[in-house]
Structure formats: C-alpha cells, structure tokens
Amino acid sequence: MVVVGCGKIGLELATRLSSIGFNVTLIDKNPESFEKLPEDYGGFTVIGDATEREILERAKAGKADLLIVTTEDDATNYFVSVVGAKIFGIPNIISLVNNRENIPLFERTGIKVISPVSLAIESFEHSILEGVEQVAGGIK
C-alpha cells in the first residue's frame, strides 16, 4: 500500500495499517512530518512530491494494490489519484476530498472518496435519528 501525505490522517492511517501487518510506504514532501511517526512504525517512508513520477516509482507504486491519498489539497489528491490509476495501474484508489463540492469529479473518475465533512454529517444524522427512534420507542 502506498499512502500519500503524512498529515494527521495519513500518519495515523499508515501507522495502523502497518501495525496490522500491511506493507506500507508513506510519502510526504516534508521530512519533518515523519518525525511524528511512532518509533515502532514498521513501514517505509519516501521524502518527495508525489505528483512527480520519480517519487511514486521510488515508493514502488507500480506494485501497489492500494493507493491512499490524504493531502489537504484536492487538486493534488486528484492528480496523484489519476496518475496512480492510469499510469501506475494501481487497481484501488481511495482519496481524501477536502472540499465536498469536488466529490462528484473524483467519483466520476472512478476514485473512491473519503470526505470528512460528509462523514461527520452522516454520523450526526445517524446518531440523531437513533435518538429519535429511542424517544419514539419510549413514547410507545
């Protein structure tokens, strides 16, 4: 697996996936961002800009089964996702989409989307409706 972006999400995700036993390579252009990785992180790290082919090659993207893109810039996420799919032939792509209005573009290109805002709204809705059901159940 290749994880692009060592921010809050990328860092935590790479750490967890690696501890479960997956072979993880984490890419970030800022070497300092790797300092926050736990000492027992067992994956690889690559310093560089993932929009450059050379960096994805160094992360062995051509052999990856899954590409996870987590930077805070949607244009970067989209570009890396498309290059990963079309040029490196990675079969599964999941990308963070920061701005909700960009979700359709990612989905139409065949990229699986994780949108923090949508997830939050859905979770809120879910727990509110659950609460309503309980209240309704109590009234009966």
Place this chain on the structure above:
Amino acid sequence: MKIVIIGGERVPYFLAKKLIAEGYNVYFVNKDEALCNEYSRTLNAVIVNGDGSSKKTLDEIEIGPDDIIVLLTERDRKNFFIARLVQEYYGVRHVVTLLNNSENEDIFTRFGIRTLKVTDLIMSNIEPLLFENQVVSELESETSNRGATVVRVSIDWGSKYARLPISRLELPEDVLIAGIVRKDQYIIPKGDTVLEPGDDLIVICKIGREMEVLSHFSE
C-alpha cells in the same frame, strides 16, 4: 462561444488583447485581486476575481461545451484539475493548458487536453547554445596550454563572407574554423560549406592572434 483564460500573469493580458481585437468574447479568471483590478481597467474582457479551481467561481461564468478554456496556472496538478472540472461539469471539448513538467504530458493527452510544453520549448531553444558552450569550453581546455585559443565570430548580414564557401575565405595562417553554429544545428565545416548570415563561427588560432582573426572577419 467565449474564451476563458484562467491563471497566469502577463501572458493572459497580451493573449486577451489579441483575441479581443479579433472579435472574441474573452473572460479572465484570476485569484490575484490587484491584477484583476488592473485588467478590469485596461482590458475589454469580463474579469472574474476568484479561484479557478472552485466550481462556484466557474459556475458564475456559465461555461458551455463550445467555449475554449485556456489554463495558465503554474501548477500542472491545478491545470489538470480545472481541465477535468470543465470537461465533466460543462462538457467542454477544447481545453488548452500550459504544461510545466513534460513527463505529465501522457496524463493530459489521455483526457484529451491539449498541452503547451513550455519547458521543452525553452530547452529546444537553448540546447544548441549549451552545446556551443560545451564545445568551446572543451576546445579551450584542450588548446590553451598548447599555444592556441578559441575565438567566436558572428557573420552578420553585411559581412562580405556571408554566402561564401569556407575554401574562399582566405584565412590567415594557423587559423581553423572548428564549427559553425546555425540556428539549432552545429555544423562541422568542410571546404565547400557555405556561410550564411547569422552563423556563429568557432575559430581556433594561435594565442596572440585573436585580434587579427576578428579584424579579418570584420573587414
């Protein structure tokens, strides 16, 4: 049909001016407020101050399938993102973009986006100059401690040697033309090679005779 130019600084100004003169409807989208203010005074175009990679900004312009989109931001990823946005949301068929990193050409082509390979363009223009420099510096290092030196001579339009073959130049003793730089070519001259105006000659001569060579060619 309108032409929408997104990003860039001075290039869009001159591009817009030309297009407006030819009667086209030009829109200019840029994040830079000061630039937008300037262009709104100097250009007869619709100026939109906003982020071209945001669908909200693009919606304002009411882009249609027949419009031509020109992308001039400094980032390939951004140009790619906007290109794909206008293709998917407005069905735009013609997108032209500045391409900074030539290795990205394949991904743009795959989605039918035309590219202007600016880096390649600059490289192909300076490559002959780089080659010329390399030849001269190698010649200089080979000849300098052996009593010879390298001189560069330009053949201009008024030169009496323009359009003459090398064999008829009547060069002084111990002078050799080692190469001719002509546009993007490096020519290894023979006696029947004809000089052209604009040629740069790389000449080897004995140290101390450089002035003699230069004055020979400037006669």
